[in-house]
């Protein structure tokens with residue numbers, strides 16, 4: 001059904017007042033979360049109760065978990081790399097990239113590590129990856145500063161290959177064998193030891209780890225500096241869009257209040273009205289309830 005014929009997913013009145021404000025806005029922020037990539041088929045953090053197999057995803061995303069069981073943590077991240085590589089950016093990713101080309105003083109603060117905004121050709125200097133990327137790796141050894149960007153090797157080492165269902169009689173060849181969903185607890189995961197895991201090519205000592213920001217770790221200093229310069233770079237901020245995020249992780253969630261303190265009006269786009277803290281902080285000027293992949297192209301039209 002042609003876009004124009006598709007029934008509007010947002011109340012007309014809200015759409016008009018929002019677009020009127022957007023048109024006259026110059027300094028704009030967007031804070032995006034996992035909900036933006038949900039329509040691309042990627043599970044959110046809080047989806048499935050926030051669990052990966054039996055593990056709390058936020059617990060796996062810690063240096064402690066990697067210290068305890070690097071094999072399990074690498075299976076978690078290799079699975080997410082695999083899923084993200086299979087996924088495609090959706091219309092919300094493209095709509096934000098388009099707005100960035102139209103409004104030079106618009107920056108997007110992304111909590112997502114899935115690489116979909118970059119793949120939607122979002123202008124890189126207007127996209128701040130707060131929590132790193134699944135496709136960057138770095139040495140986990142404290143004394144080694146090895147970092148490698150854009151490593152799309154999948155699996156990154158053979159031992160992390162997604163197991164397939166050889167026993168499925170319908171499979172004609174190994175190639176066609178159905179991939180097993182290792183986020184499902186009923187699928188056995190091989191025990192991996194140090195020797196199975198990616199080693200740092202520089203110090204040859206440390207294990208490589210995903211180039212993401214784990215809980216308890218500082219956000220990338222350059223990214224924080226760039227954002228700070230942008231925030232103080234103008235006397236006011238006109239608008240912040242809070243898209244597909246539960247806004248519970250800091251310092252990322254703190255940018256909504258910071259923007260509001262600089263006069264920004266707040267537009268929230270979320271599938272679930274009750275999942276964004278209803279505190280005054282987030283009492284949005286606009287709340288567009290639904291799928292970001294449908295709403296963003298419409299409200300940014």
Ligand SMILES: CC(C)NC(=O)[C@H](Cc1c[nH]c2ccccc12)NC(=O)[C@H](CCCC/N=C(/NCCC(=O)O)S[C@H]1O[C@H](COP(=O)(O)OP(=O)(O)OC[C@H]2O[C@@H](n3cnc4c(N)ncnc43)[C@H](O)[C@@H]2O)[C@@H](O)[C@H]1O)NC(=O)OCc1ccccc1
Nearest residue numbers: 033034035044045046111215216244245246249250271292
């Ligand atoms: C849990 C929380 C309370 N804890 C924190 O915030 C902690 C601690 C903390 C710091 N300051 C605080 C202040 C108060 C309280 C706690 C703290 N913060 C940290 O540890 C940060 C680091 C935080 C970053 C952690 N890394 C991630 N990701 C990378 C890894 C990885 O991805 O594996 S966070 C990760 O979780 C968060 C998940 O949130 P969302 O993306 O919003 O996803 P969620 O599933 O929750 O929600 C999805 C939403 O979408 C909606 N939705 C679903 N489908 C759709 C749809 N189709 N359309 C629209 N919407 C949709 C849903 O309704 C829902 O609302 C994201 O930020 C994501 O990046 N580091 C640090 O503070 O360092 C300090 C420091 C200082 C000095 C020296 C050393 C250290």
